[in-house]
Amino acid sequence: MQYARFGGPEVLEIVEREDPQPGPGQVRLAVRTASVNPIDWKLRSGGMASSDAPEKPVIGGIDLAATVEALGEGVTAFGVGDEVLGHAVGGAYAERALADAARLVAKPAGVSWEIAGSLAVVVTTAYRGLALLGLGEGDDTAGKVLVISGASGGVGVVATQVAAARGVTVIGTASERHQDVVKGLGATPVVYGDGLADRVRGLTAHVDAAFDTAGKGALGDLVALTGSADRVITIADPEAGTYGVTFSAGADGEVEGSLADFVAGLAAGRYRAPEVVVYPLEQAGQAQEDNRTGAVSGKLVLTTA
Template sequence: MTKIKAIAFGTYGSADVLHPVEIDLPVPGPGQVRIAVRSAGVNPIDHKIRSGDMAALVQVEFPCVPGREASGVVEAVGDGVTGVQAGDAVLGPTVTGAYAERALADASRLVAKPVSMPWEEAAALPVAAETAWRALELLELREGETLLVHGAAGGVGTMAVQFARARDIHVIGTASEANHAYLRGLGAHPVVYGEGLADRVRELAPDGVHAALDAAGKGDAVGVSVELTGGPDRVVTIADSQGALRHGVRFSSGAEPGASRTVPALTAALGLFESGILQLPIHRLYPLSEAAEAQRESERGHLTGKIVLAVV
């Protein structure tokens, strides 16, 4: 059996449990393709799964290769695949770990990579775009409303701001002061998080906040959101399941049945790219061999955009 290089962990723990390994070359099943991975996105869920924090929600088999999104070139297709063929440059979510030279993906959830889009930017898009799009759909936002986004400078926050602004929705985004100019460039009104947040938001939105998305999971963002919107109905968190339980708001992990919105989200994001207005900065590009340090930086937070691994 042909072997490929990957990064994996054999037990739950800190980033120190991540090590280079050799694994069997994955074989695509019906409806799947195998991608020669060029770049892989690093997301908070990667270190949450690795640490064991999500063991009750996400089952893994050891050794486990992290990573849920990639860009690369299709090199093999399974039975029943149409519309995608060997040699196509694609991006999208993977069904096997993306921290590897090769990964499997469902062909129906992939989109073509624009020729002018760098591999690392393409790998940064799938999770951030799908999560932001899904959350905005759950919030049922309407033109002219005001949305509060916690963690607005991160990958999901960045995409949520841009999708919302494209729908003529006003956005207030929490971030450290170092990222305020960046958020203004996206069309959002920045505000510092922390004690007194609710009052600062009210100053920016005297007519009220209609909905809130917590993409940070820091402090009591969920509780503040419920206070500002007047109830739990139009608050969604993707980062604080315990806060969701305490306050009765929706927690969306993307694992719930029928939750994925990958293709429409990526289609919308690529539309912004083709128009020349998409922004999703690469916070830092690491080689695959430094995946552990990439996850450590992801855990520290305060990112602008996404961390990405260069696989090739």
């Protein structure tokens, strides 16, 4: 599933191509599922480009779950037939894809393909956000209070559970209908929207940090609650600069370590995965549009089967 020009979901098209060949340190994967993330439709729309079309056709998608099909030179961590999940190289919306072996982890047998394909981006983003706020593995988290805006979304679900497991007191914002979901993740739920700061102050005398995963206009309240823009990060609000808040993007940090940690916790029953909604690859355009508009609740995943 690729696009050769920027635009709406109609620019996506299914094409046939030769199977890609893995280079040194890479593997070729038989893709089972691929995740839909906001960056996919943002790039496809051209909103982040300075021309009308990419230099060459682009295959969408970053993270996936797949079976190893061929090994590049020097790969010893995996063998042909191994089931893995992680980050693709050159696009995941395809029946065959490439990945750097170092950016993959083993898929536990008890984790479904649909769940496995939904994890890499949300997990690494959540762990990165916590680390930037001083709530990472090894940090002193005793007595810390964290507000997560959008706790019932993909990144929020992961960040809430991991922070709570580290001893952080988490207050999670969500809609009325998702309050029980947030509570089940180990957080105290509050409704987002006007009056958020007052509702949080009714629960705690202080807030140490805030993580905005939703981009629903909460930054003013979050800065007020923490007392400093330096204690707030967002991955979703383009108005971050207006408030002096850091906009965190990318996948820097110990990506695979965080993914392996969460997957192990998931397999052991310590963590819950975000709910997934599955579309066939041919409906990638609709899935991206549903992700953009928020028409469907859950983590959207494409399947090649």
